[in-house]
Amino acid sequence: MRYIIIGAGAVGGTVGGRLAQAGREVVLVARGRHLAALGEHGLRLRVPEGELTYRLPAVEGPEPLGELRADDVLVLAVKTQDTATALESWGEAPVAGGGTAAEQLPLVCLQNGVESSRLALRRFRQVYGVCVWLPSTFVEPGLVSAAGSPLTGILHLGRYPHGTDDTARRIAADLEAARFEAPVVPDVSRWQYAKLLHNLGTALEAVSGPVADARGRALYARLRAEGEAVLDAAGIACASAEEQKQARGDKVTLVPLDGAPRGGGSSWQSLARGTGTIEADYLNGEIVLLGRLHGVPTPLNELLQRLANRFAREHRPAGSLPVRELERLADEAVTAAGKAG
Structure with a gap:
């Protein structure tokens, strides 16, 4: 072939x-x-x-x-x-x-x-x-x-x-x-939806940098919780965390490469390269779409989708939004969604 x-x-x-x-x-x-x-x-x-x-x-x-x-x-x-x-x-x-x-x-x-x-x-x-x-x-x-x-x-x-x-x-x-x-x-879709939940953090990484501290991890957990609620409401199965752990194990360990630092995932790289576009509509945006179809609020994924698109469109530097500011915007988005509901 x-x-x-x-x-x-x-x-x-x-x-x-x-x-x-x-x-x-x-x-x-x-x-x-x-x-x-x-x-x-x-x-x-x-x-x-x-x-x-x-x-x-x-x-x-x-x-x-x-x-x-x-x-x-x-x-x-x-x-x-x-x-x-x-x-x-x-x-x-x-x-x-x-x-x-x-x-x-x-x-x-x-x-x-x-x-x-x-x-x-x-x-x-x-x-x-x-x-x-x-x-x-x-x-x-x-x-x-x-x-x-x-x-x-x-x-x-x-x-x-x-x-x-x-x-x-x-x-x-x-x-x-x-x-x-x-x-x-x-059942490849079951594995793809599991990876989709993981990829919800790529927009977070792109706008505010690596999810390395407690604040970043907490924001990612909230994004993922929205995603899990949406997939459950939609009746969409995904591979469990235990299945993924068993499948991956220590088979892919990152080795530092001279002259090729890994700054971040695909969305971070899109901003760093100034491509003008980003995949957020099909990652966080997929959760937003399913949430609207099944009546599940997804204010945090909607926020990250919007921010990632804005950063790409306006060629803003990757990781330039402080996590504290993102936390504030996230809390405002959740409060607004609660009032609208």
Whole structure:
């Protein structure tokens, strides 16, 4: 199989580089300065064993590839806010032997949240969801880092909305040859919703810095409690904390990497890079949406969604809102919600 990594940033670049290291055929899809750097210098992957360089085909879209191959696997690794554009671009790409990518090829959603798989299923017949547990960083154009050891990451994989098949098992085998653990599960959404609860803290980290002190941890606990209440009201199951602990154990331990400090998660990185967009609508915003659908107030997640979007839109520095100020805004949001209710 040939893997086409649509969005070769932190997560996509890491997976693409590790697959190439394992001898799999990989094409990278990127834009702008990152694409130029990939073409000029190759993909540089900084990992615990050193910096590795892979000279891989790099394109901006499907056109330079001509007809896609029948054994291609499309791996969607863009941020959720860019999913619709990527699906439109790649869905109609012709496949050798007839048909389009949306009709003929598997699409693997290597992304946070739960919305991308739903969007993909509107266009693609074969959609695979992934619960992404992969600490990685976009350092600079052409260079990504992944500090996990002994495994680079853990990627629960399954058909969306449910089920398993031979394609999932073949992809998992390739990932496991590439320093990942890739359990094939029939209920991948249950793992994705569990990860969604964890990701509710990414907006908090993005606007106020790492959740390292008691105040930050308390705010995250309140965000998560809202999320758990919403999923319970919606009847949505998620993997338990004990299941996740058993699945992960000490398999992905972060190792300090020279010249590649890990400042924060994906949302923090979006602000630090000044991309102008952030995933909050599909993380905290997913909880807000479900809360509105099922009559559960979610004032804290709504606040963090709004703040994260404002920070991205106005190019505010990551982590620049003091936690004390965020606490004040959170208390005001909860009080206002109580009065409205």
